[in-house]
Amino acid sequence: MNRTMALLISRAVLMFSLLSGFIAAQTKQVLTAPIPTQISTAKKVFIANGGGDEPGIYETFFNRDVDRAYNQFYAAMKSAGRYELVGSPAEADLLFEIRFLVHPSETKVFKGDTLGPTYDPQFRLEIRDPRSNALLWGFTEHMEWAILQGNRNKNFDQASARIVTDVLALGTRALAVATTPAKP
Secondary structure, eight states: OOHHHHHHHHHHHHHHHHHHHHHHEEEEEEOOOOOHHHHHHEEEEEEEEEEOOOOSSSSSSSSSSHHHHHHHHHHHHHHHHHSESSSSSSGGGGEEEEEEEEEEEEEEEEETTTEEEEEEEEEEEEEETTTOOEEEEEEEEEOOOOOOOEEEEEEHHHHHHHHHHHHHHHHHHHHHHHHOOOOO
């Protein structure tokens, strides 16, 4: 066997052994990080309006006002009944801050006969401890952009519902972990 062939085989064996070690490391069970205790024990929540963006200069991107994200989130959380909504941070076990952001995107789309910008609208929800203001958890839900305002409004409602689902699922998960007996 010539030297080049021996070198090629040894490199292949080395690559195979590194790859198999990497795959074995990937299959190890990853420990689940804990959910902050405040999330599982909270009964009262204060919802803060973190604001909203509306970068449309000549036309509004979404129907209603800049408080739409806050109003929809508040109404959905109230109807879910998981938490008692309180009027001040001092009364709350958790602070929820909802914000709606609209960032310009690099993608361009045709609108009529011109090439126009697209945007990356997103809901951002932060869950904070009211005593220390420490960030406990955060969610970002991106909304699919649409050219037509009616479709943008429909996508807004869907993304708003997803952020509510995220919060409720986290609360359910935290409660399940908190009530599960520890393994000896």
